[in-house]
Amino acid sequence: ERKAALAASTGPGATSDGHKVPLLANVGGPADVPAALDAGAEGVGLFRTEFLFLDDSSRAPSEEKQVEAYRQVLEAFPEGRVVVRVLDAGADKPLDFLTPADEPNPALGVRGLRSLLDHPEVLRTQLSALATAARGLPVYLEVMAPMVADRTDAKAFADACRDAGLEAKFGAMVEIPSAALRARSILQEVEFLSLGTNDLAQYTFAADRQVGAVSRLQDPWQPALLDLVALSAEAAKAEGKSCGVCGEAASDPLLACVLTGLGVTSLSMGAASIPYVRATLAKYTLAQCERAAAAARAADTAEEARAAAQAVLSGE
Ligand code: PEP
Numbered sequence: 350e351r352k353a354a355l356a357a358s359t360g361p362g363a364t365s366d367g368h369k370v371p372l373l374a375n376v377g378g379p380a381d382v383p384a385a386l387d388a389g390a391e392g393v394g395l396f397r398t399e400f401l402f403l404d405d406s407s408r409a410p411s412e413e414k415q416v417e418a419y420r421q422v423l424e425a426f427p428e429g430r431v432v433v434r435v436l437d438a439g440a441d442k443p444l445d446f447l448t449p450a451d452e453p454n455p456a457l458g459v460r461g462l463r464s465l466l467d468h469p470e471v472l473r474t475q476l477s478a479l480a481t482a483a484r485g486l487p488v489y490l491e492v493m494a495p496m497v498a499d500r501t502d503a504k505a506f507a508d509a510c511r512d513a514g515l516e517a518k519f520g521a522m523v524e525i526p527s528a529a530l531r532a533r534s535i536l537q538e539v540e541f542l543s544l545g546t547n548d549l550a551q552y553t554f555a556a557d558r559q560v561g562a563v564s565r566l567q568d569p570w571q572p573a574l575l576d577l578v579a580l581s582a583e584a585a586k587a588e589g590k591s592c593g594v595c596g597e598a599a600s601d602p603l604l605a606c607v608l609t610g611l612g613v614t615s616l617s618m619g620a621a622s623i624p625y626v627r628a629t630l631a632k633y634t635l636a637q638c639e640r641a642a643a644a645a646r647a648a649d650t651a652e653e654a655r656a657a658a659q660a661v662l663s664g665e
């Protein structure tokens with residue numbers, strides 16, 4: 350039955366009553382593109398560009414090398430969306446030329462957008478490479494910053510994009526609780542939000558994502574995390590803008606339905622999960638997803654949230 354459901358799973362992501370939820374792929378570079386295309390991804394929702402930088406941690410790759418890699422990914426999705434995240438270095442992905450060596454607590458230190466604002470030449474080169482790569486291609490380029498904390502961060506990033514002459518939508522990742530709490534203020538500066546639920550869970554629960562002993566708190570079904578997702582999605586709706594999810598949460602088919610019910614407008618995940626998420630989403634109406642989302646938020650624990658959503662969707 351599972352096989353039949355997957356085989357029937359093609360085309361754009363949507364609920365059974367036709368509410369569209371684009372299903373996008375998370376990629377680390379051109380090597381991940383074939384799997385994304387095979388899975389029928391409608392574009393890329395998270396291009397983790399730091400993989401280009403990890404070969405040689407002593408300096409940034411040349412602008413030419415970056416242009417080549419960005420162009421290969423952009424060319425693969427004509428008429429599709431490609432959301433490129435600027436370099437997210439620091440914490441679990443340190444780079445010698447960017448990351449301070451002596452931070453007592455790297456996850457709370459200079460990482461993500463903070464590193465780039467400290468090294469504007471690295472951001473400038475990356476944005477200029479993206480502008481060159483996208484030139485003449487029919488793709489919908491969107492560029493977003495990791496670890497945006499507030500409106501000041503969002504404005505600094507949008508200014509850098511404008512200065513680079515980038516013809517793209519600029520967005521902010523919501524990975525820090527302050528960004529979810531003040532999402533409307535951030536949306537005064539950028540055109541879309543993308544929830545990075547891995548880091549959002551880490552910072553909401555003060556639970557390091559690399560420490561197995563606190564993994565219970567990294568569960569994306571935690572109702573507090575669902576509350577922050579809902580706040581972000583509601584803010585985006587009020588501003589007439591989009592709010593996707595690109596963290597691991599999007600790859601859990603049941604949770605994908607709940608995220609849809611919370612108002613999330615696209616889901617980005619590892620390519621292998623796309624057929625499962627597409628098949629599950631196609632089984633339920635938007636109203637059922639909304640009821641499942643409300644039931645999950647009313648729960649007190651991650652386990653209860655999952656069980657409550659499951660009960661609603663299986664009609665118990
Ligand atoms: C996230 O934090 O959820 C995310 C998508 O970014 P990364 O996992 O690369 O930190």
Ligand code: MG
Pocket residue numbers: 495524545547548
């Ligand atoms: Mg992250």
